[in-house]
Amino acid sequence: MDSKEFLDALNLVAKEKGIDKEVVFEAIEASLVSACKKNFGTSQNIKVVIDRESGNVACYAQKTVASPVEDPQLEISLEMARVLNPNYVVGDVVDLEVTPKDFGRISAQTAKQVVVQKFREAEREILFNQYITKEREVVTAIVQRKERRNVIVQMGKIDAILSANEQIPGEQYNFMDRIKVYVLEVKQTTKGPQIFVSRTHPELVKRLFEQEVPEVHDGTVEIKSIAREAGSRTKIAVYSKNENVDALGACVGQNGYRVNVIVSELGGEKIDVINWSEDPKEFIAAALSPSKVLEVALNEAEQSAKIVVPDHQLSLAIGKEGQNARLSAKLTGWRIDIKSETQARETNFLAEDPVTEEAAEETTAEETVDEAVEEAAEEDVTATEETAEGEAEA
Structure with missing residues (x-):
């Protein structure tokens, strides 16, 4: 792949993945510095520059103008510097091109590795930004497998961990079961987002009421407090500032329909809805x-x-x-x-x-x-x- 083809490919993929091209160029240059130092020794100050228009790569040894020269690896005499440019003075930095003959091949390999790495990082960042918004929300997950005592559930494109202490006691989790889970935390790791979910958190009950009861969702009915012993019983106190709204009746629903939907989702866990009072x-x-x-x-x-x-x-x-x-x-x-x-x-x-x-x-x-x-x-x-x-x- 020549320089133009590489630039075209980089432009296309960067646009698709939403990556800043300049970030990729800087990462490639930083990686090529290491490759260049293998040729000239780590004691030298090396700079690599990629032409943003042509894609050509150049390697430079950076030396400070000095008089007298004490370290030839890092310094250049004022006389030699002025051969290159008569305007140089002591203390200026001179870039001397030292591009190796086979540097094109090295730079192409390095560029490919860096681009792949940056794209993976970008994908992980996109996924993290997508799922961090779901923290403290209830989502539907699909049971995939068990790993020791943990249950792994699928949330869209990635898996989440339902640890043993976040599982409802006695509840069975079978392959492809669809369950509602409360998203406890979304962490960014080197392998991508890691998500922890719960079936025992009291907020799960609150969010389920928000999904099932319109009056709770729009704020007409407020959930004042919740006490829960997961898998057994939950007590929830509700209140409405609107005197014309029966908070308890709204949450229970006609013939108990609304609360029974939530009871069913929680595997038969009993739910007592009571009126809050000051x-x-x-x-x-x-x-x-x-x-x-x-x-x-x-x-x-x-x-x-x-x-x-x-x-x-x-x-x-x-x-x-x-x-x-x-x-x-x-x-x-x-x-x-x-x-x-x-x-x-x-x-x-x-x-x-x-x-x-x-x-x-x-x-x-x-x-x-x-x-x-x-x-x-x-x-x-x-x-x-x-x-x-x-x-x-x-």
Whole structure:
């Protein structure tokens, strides 16, 4: 390939790939400097110039005008410099052409390698720019294969990684299954973009509601908070400033159609949609749904709440293994302690406790839930877990 053919090919491909030709020329020149130094030694200052119009390549040794000359490899005498150009003075840099005889062949090979490398880098950059915009969004991916505990899914032109800790517990991923995933991160690597996705992130549920519920998508209905235990249950609090819009009804849909589409996408994961309220008592009572709440006492200093529920609904309020109470605490941001009506009456539960600040700080939502679970068992509550689940599904 001669210089003109090379330039024509470079122009065509650079246009198709959207690469700046000057970047390619500079990269080729930098690579040819190394090739040139092999002929003249690495101690010399070498410069390679490609004519942008003709494609011809020239190699120059750069020497500084000096008097006297101390290093002949890097310096040239003032007398010799002025033979080339009488205007040179000490300190000027003189370019002496030292192009090897077979430099055309070397430059052609180098140019080809550099161009291929630059095109690959450009393609990686284009892909990265294309997928970085999908970060924190939900996309449809196709299951390709399993690598150890990870699942590799295809997102358009490239694969993404669904790591073990981002997979829904118990969910099966079969070849060519189409699944919705939340894009956690898009990283640029030497091999191209690397994408990490999730099926367990709470934002996945939020994005699915945005896709399925027009009122959420356009902002009429706002999702205030989400608490999720992937594969089991999610609680989501919704609110609308428009008094004429039923936020809960919009998200659930007619006969539960909208929420059921999302439940199906998440493999049957139960979703409780509740109305958000700026009144903490109302919000906490709603969060404990499907259990009824008789009374809520707040300790705002400790961000904790004491809840009283009917005797037959204690197990329902706490949930299987404390899940309902635990999710309610995450959703509302309040520590929750639950007692049945009888327990509350016998222990004077709602009376203010002389609890020290240190003890209050050590108390967590999980601890209060565990206490309630133990007390429920001691009181031999008749509402079994099966009954509780049945009410929840109803």
